[in-house]
Amino acid sequence: MAMKKFLYMNRRAPYGTVYALESLEVVLIGAAFDQDVSLVFMDDGVYQLTKGQKTEGIGMKNFSPTFSALGDYEVNKIYIEKESLEERGLTLEDLQHLVWEDEDEDWAEKDSIHLVSSEELSKIIADQDVVLSF
Amino acid sequence: MSMLHTINKSPFDRDSLGSCLRVIADDGAILLIEDGVYAATKGTRVADAVASAASKYSVYVLGADLSARGMSDDNIVDGISVVDYDGFVDLVTEHDQVNAWL
Numbered sequence: 001m002a003m004k005k006f007l008y009m010n011r012r013a014p015y016g017t018v019y020a021l022e023s024l025e026v027v028l029i030g031a032a033f034d035q036d037v038s039l040v041f042m043d044d045g046v047y048q049l050t051k052g053q054k055t056e057g058i059g060m061k062n063f064s065p066t067f068s069a070l071g072d073y074e075v076n077k078i079y080i081e082k083e084s085l086e087e088r089g090l091t092l093e094d095l096q097h098l099v100w101e102d103e104d105e106d107w108a109e110k111d112s113i114h115l116v117s118s119e120e121l122s123k124i125i126a127d128q129d130v131v132l133s134f
Numbered sequence: 135m136s137m138l139h140t141i142n143k144s145p146f147d148r149d150s151l152g153s154c155l156r157v158i159a160d161d162g163a164i165l166l167i168e169d170g171v172y173a174a175t176k177g178t179r180v181a182d183a184v185a186s187a188a189s190k191y192s193v194y195v196l197g198a199d200l201s202a203r204g205m206s207d208d209n210i211v212d213g214i215s216v217v218d219y220d221g222f223v224d225l226v227t228e229h230d231q232v233n234a235w236l
Binding site for chain 2: 012047094
């Protein structure tokens with residue numbers, strides 16, 4: 001099977017709707033098919049990655065720890081739109097630190113998260129074969 | 135006849151808070167729940183408008199929904215009070231009506 005470039009666009013906050021959880025599940029299932037996968041978090045999607053989510057009080061599963069497993073599935077191109085973070089009063093410090101281990105460099109730990117401007121994001125989106133929006 | 139308005143949408147996703155503020159009566163109160171709690175956090179694009187609303191009306195935010203989203207109780211706009219579920223019930227009983235904005 002030819003390798004295709006898949007981009008998952010995440011634009012929803014984590015618990016108010018089921019989109020965020022559904023997207024993460026699709027990404028993990030898709031990761032088993034050995035494709036080139038990128039994730040974008042923009043608009044309210046950036047809220048999915050905030051640190052310290054504690055959901056006991058709302059009776060819902062906290063799925064945010066699952067994001068740290070993405071690196072093990074070689075999902076290591078995670079793009080955060082800078083403008084979306086800024087208008088929400090957030091910085092990268094407020095988000096989880098996601099990493100992956102590079103097999104070609106003696107399993108060196110590398111950052112999965114890349115902060116990009118709208119302009120840079122535009123090029124990333126244009127470069128994809130398939131875009132799935134959540 | 136005082137009315138409690140509950141807002142459950144992110145202010146960046148849908149402007150139900152803005153619509154509420156256009157029509158709310160002077161003795162109305164606002165409770166931010168679910169994704170509506172993002173409006174209560176400091177430093178956002180809407181923080182000034184929210185602070186202005188909080189100076190005119192009683193504005194509350196549900197603590198459990200803040201915690202679920204990784205938002206801290208002490209990083210919210212001045213003038214907004216954090217309530218728990220019991221406080222939510224109290225607000226409902228203290229007001230004559232509830233308008234649940236969707």
